[in-house]
Amino acid sequence: MPETAERIEISQLGVLEAVLFAAGNPITAAELARILQLDVLGTQNLVAELKSELDRRHSGLTIRQVAGGYQLATRPEAFAIVERLSEVVDRKISAPTMETLSIVAFKQPITKAEIEQIRGVRVERALQKLLELELIAEVGRKNVLGRPILYGTTETFLRCFGINTLEDLPELPTTEEAAAGLDAEQMELFQEVQQLQSQNDADTEEQEAPMAHDDMPPAE
Incomplete structure (x- = not known):
């Protein structure tokens, strides 16, 4: 009979890494805490420890904080290689x-x-x-x-x-900063857009304004 594989004891870091891998999408600290049966602060410290461990061993993966949660993700340095996976689609x-x-x-x-x-x-x-x-x-x-x-x-x-x-x-550049880099033709177009925007804002305010007393229909 084949020899039974030896069971490997997984550390808390290993369990956290497995949970993040299985989740795929970002998962909040509160959700991780519930899964790992830890408090939120302890979970956040564990996430930071795992990120440091991944950095230390030059892993192709890292942990990023995104969309309000934590996600196991490809390290930016590996993007050029990994993106070849998507060449067929x-x-x-x-x-x-x-x-x-x-x-x-x-x-x-x-x-x-x-x-x-x-x-x-x-x-x-x-x-x-x-x-x-x-x-x-x-x-x-x-x-x-x-x-x-x-x-x-x-x-x-x-x-x-x-x-x-x-x-x-x-931050978006201010109107003055954007206009400073335009040539004469672009500036003319920019001014036309500004006028259209001003007119649109005025029309919107007119549509949203309540009817004046004199414009109100007579009471039945």
């Missing part, structure tokens, strides 16, 4: 779709019409692609005429871009 986002995603990320919640005003082109296909990839989702309706759909980013977006919260997004 092309899930790259086109530049126009990435532009639309950027607008949603920085301006959310935002409507389709507002995105199109910023980009200057129609965005149906880009929005559909982002919805299919679950990078954005419908988050409500804007309180204006027609009640258009509002779009915002998802936890999948945070995971894909390695962001813990939306507050970690980089």
Whole structure:
């Protein structure tokens, strides 16, 4: 008969590594604490210890804090090799779709019409692609005429871009900083967009303003 394999005692670090690997998606400290039957502080210390251990042994994996939780992930230095796994399935986002995603990320919640005003082109296909990839989702309706759909980013977006919260997004340049780098033709277009934005803001305020007393219908 074959010899029975010797049982290996797994350390707490090993158990934590196995849980993170099995979870795949980010998992919060509270959820890890419940699984490991530890307190939250002890769990956070264990996560930090495992991250240091992975660094010490030059592992191809690391722990990153993303979307409000911890995730076992590929180390950035290994991306060039690991991404070959996905060469058979092309899930790259086109530049126009990435532009639309950027607008949603920085301006959310935002409507389709507002995105199109910023980009200057129609965005149906880009929005559909982002919805299919679950990078954005419908988050409500804007309180204006027609009640258009509002779009915002998802936890999948945070995971894909390695962001813990939306507050970690980089600061956008100010209007003055953006305008400083434009040539004459770009500046003319920029000013036209600014005028359109001002007009849109004025129209929105008019739609949202309550009716004046004189405009109210007579009581029945």
